[in-house]
Amino acid sequence: MFAALSAHPAVSSLGITPQQRMSAAARAYRAKLLETGSRQIDIGDIYRSFSSLSAETQAQLAEAEVETEANICFAFFPCVELIRQAHARGIKIIIVSDMYLREGELRRLLTRNLPADAMQAISKIYCSVDYGTAKSDALFPIVIKECDVPASQILHIGDNEAADALAPHKLGMRALHFLQFDREVADFLRLQHAATSLAVLGQAAQETPALPRYSPFRPVFSVAELQPYAPETMIGYMSFGPVLYAYARFLMDEVEQLQRQGKRVKVFFLLRDGYLLSRACEAYARKPVGNLVRLRKLIAVAASFRTRADVDHYISGIRPEHYNFHVVAEQLLLPRELTEVLLQIAHQSADPQATFHQLLHDKDILGLIFKNSSAYRDRLKRYMLKEMELEQGDTIILADTGYTGVTQDYLTRTFSEELNVDILGRYVLASDEPDRPSNSKSLITTSWCDHSLFEQSCTFREGAVKDYDLEGEPVLEEIRLSDEQYQKVTDIQAECLRFIHDAKTFFAKSGVTHDYSILQRAAHAALFRHVYMPVEAELDYFRNFQHDKDMGTPDRRKTIYDLKTGLKHARGVPSPHRLGTYEARGLGLDAAFSGLMQRAFQLDLAPEDMNVRFSPLKIWLGREQESKAFSLRVPHTHDGYFSVTLPYASGVTVKMFLGEHYEWLQIDKIELLSRDGRVRRDASGSLDLDGINREGEIYRCQSQASVATIRPVDLQQASMPHYYHIVFRPLVLRAQAA
Structure with a gap:
């Protein structure tokens, strides 16, 4: 609430932070205790702690807080129903509150948020600040006396165990301690709360300051029948459910806004991971929304090649870490036999990638690419006209999980003018890359986010579309992922949809409508927590999840x-x-x-x-005629290990004087790596030991002169630099070592 308060104009104009607000309250409590012996303060006392401000400004800040509180609080409908049932049975209802708001201020909040009949059923409100005493002190005896009934005929319900349960129970009252959440759910929400402050780090345009965000879904979790130890509930109901609820609201708002502009809007969810988005929107809107279509990036790119500039546009969009010769050639629709010939020529040059690109610019190669792409384009167009029932002037929304809008970009480049349609993208997640489509929008825009697990959890159990036949019917790949994974996905999806149903029901009963910005921030925090702060149950549940890549051999997939x-x-x-x-x-x-x-x-x-912790290592490099010794400081990495890279040269011997500093040590790996970090060889088998006993990874140096020697390793066709990578962990240091 204090974070939301900091956005109020009267508060933000003064730069008052939640920490300052809490500090002011603490100061007011101490002052009141010294003044009267009581800790009962009102909201005016809190803002009088801002002594540099005028009395008028202090009063304005107090009013701003009451207003913010009224905007954020809501009627918890199980309690509303309890009030109604009690009133119907002739049971008297009172409110007893430990708070710094006085009766009139608390009555404002209740009147603003409770249904009229429930508010009228409340006969009396007791506020601790009005009586100068708390529930745990003398407030309940006052309540008992004024109610003029035996204590045993009063039932008190509240969420503070000491004040709401133990204190009235000691006086003979009946008392129920209201537990909002199971312990595991409470721990999960605590992590989620921490993530709300950090989520700004994952945003494209970062907000300042980083403050906790109001979570609108906590009461839904409180009411729900949760299985806190079921991981699919934690993932689907408590994490992805809020994301999809917010996305459905986002998409519905976008459709409504475009329709108000006179647009004829058609929504298409891109299979496979658009499947759950479609189900979520249907659950939110309580009616079908749009259609499922079999389109994806591979298809859109393959149909786009008309000119050399189109080919270069595709290649320039590939990040270096994702570049793969075979994938590029397959995307350009080159036959595999021709690809092997081109790669054989390219790899004979000093710069294979540059040579490969030059070969692609050959007139005959480009002609083949254009011919194959034209045929592909015709098949795709036939599918789109038939399946999507496109008409000139349509506004098409492509709904997908995201991330860079490549499918939308290529479909727009290829078909927007030809078919006379506007193609928009509305994504769950989108990057802030400068080349993203200008007419795309997303629920969350972020600089970097690994949403692979969320994406896989949205998928439909079928093979990905790889082409269309001459009639425009989709041609699907075989299903590559395991039945076990799809069953887990199905369980997650069921919990996501259950959450959306429960949230819609709860907010309807409570009469609550949230600003979109609140839902968006809650969704971003939920996805952020899932990515950066997963709990143990999530790590275990997703352990063997795989992602089948867009292109390549049928068995190409990777463990996420x-x-x-x-x-x-x-x-x-x-x-x-x-x-x-x-x-x-x-x-x-x-x-x-x-x-x-x-x-x-x-x-x-x-x-x-990264580290100021090092471990010493003396080494010797040389051939028969020349050598040199070095004393190195090897940097610490993780779990007590240290990592060092040593240069490789053909015919050069590397000696490590391990006994000089260590009696016992563990060598995790000795590998020969290429410059790009790929492992060329396990070099641990090329190790000669002098004065060292070995058991597996454990090495015992018998004396200070103990040496381990890496024999010269010969590499065939080693045109680029290589190096040894050694990872070791000291276990017992040599006592006499310097």
């Missing part, structure tokens, strides 16, 4: 994350920056946060900046 491999990798790198988010989370929140900060702010940090 691998905690065991991530741990091994972390031992050899100075920072978790390059680990996936789930792998980093598996190492601990500190590792996850470190990676997040480096990505969010694009920090210019070198490996040597």
Whole structure:
């Protein structure tokens, strides 16, 4: 509430932060205790702590807080029903509150948010500040006396165990402690609350300051029949459900706005991961919304090649880390036999990639690309006209999970003018890349987000479309992912839809309508928490999830994350920056946060900046005629390991004087890597030991003179630089070492 208060014009104009508001209250409590011996303060006392402000400004701030409180609080409908049933049975209803709001202010909040019949059923309101005493002190005896009934005939219900349950029970009253959430749900929401402050780091245009955000869905979780130990509930109901609820509201608002402009809007959800978006929008709107269509990036790009500029546009959009010769050739619709010939020529040059691009510019190669793309384009157009029933002047919305809008971009370039339609994209998640389509919008815009697991959880169980036949019917790939994964996805989707139904029902009963911005922020925080702060149940549930890539052989798929491999990798790198988010989370929140900060702010940090902890290592490099010794400081990485890279040269021997500093150590790996980090060879088998006993990864140095020698390794066709990568962990240091 204080974070929302900080956005109120009267408060934001003075730059008052939630921390200052809480500090003012603490000061007011101390002052009141000294003055009267009581800790009962009102809201005016709180703002009088801002002593540099005028009395008029203090009063304006107090009023701003009451107004904000009224805007945020809501009628919790199970309690409303309880009031109605009690009133119908002739049971008297009173409110007893420990709060810094006086009766008139609290009555304002109740009148604003309670249904009229429930408000009229309340006969009396007791506020602790009006009576100068709290529930845990003397307020309940006052209540009992004024009610003029035996204490045992009063039932008190409240969410504070000490004040609302134990205190009245001691006086003979009946008392129920209202538990809002199960313990595990409460722990989950605590993490979610922490994520709301950090979520600004994942936004394209970062907000300041980073404040906790109001969560509109907490009462839905409180009312729901949750299985807190069921991971599909935690993932589907409590994480993805709020994201999809907000997306459905976003899409419905967009459609309504376009229709008000006189547009003829048609919504198409792109299979496969648009499937759950379609179901979510239908659950939210309580009616069908749009249609499912089989379109994807591979199809849109393949149909776009008319000129050399089209080919270059595609190639220039490939990030270096994603570049793959075979994938590029397949996307350009080149036959596999021709691709192998081109690659054989390219790899004989000093710069294979540049040579490959030059070969693609050959007139005959371009002609083949254009011919195949034209045929592909005709088949795609036939599908679109038949399945999508397009008419000139239509406004088409492509609804998808995101991320860069490539499908929309290429369909627009290829068909927008020819078919005389506007093609818009409305995504769950979109990047802030400068080349993203200008007429695209998203629920969340972010600089970087690994949403692979969310995307896979939205999919439909069928093979991806790879082409269309001459009649425009989709040709699908075989299903590549396991039945077990699809069953888990089905369970998640059921919980997502259950959440949307429950949320719609709850807000309708409570008469609550949220601003879109509140839903958007809650959705962003939920997805952010899922990506950067997954709980143990999520890590285990998604452990074997795979992602089948857009192109390549039928068995091309990848495990989305691998905690065991991530741990091994972390031992050899100075920072978790390059680990996936789930792998980093598996190492601990500190590792996850470190990676997040480096990505969010694009920090210019070198490996040597990451640590001031080193382990010594003396090495010797040389051939028969020449050699040189070095004393190195090897940087610490993770889990007690240290990592060092040593230069490789053909015929050069590397000696490590391990006994000089270590009695016992563990060597995790000795690998020969190429410049781009690919493992060329496991070099641990090329290790000669002198005065060292070995058991698996454990090495015992018998004396200070113990040496491990990496014999010269010969590589065939080693045209680029290579290096040894050694990861070790000291276990017992040599006592006499310097």
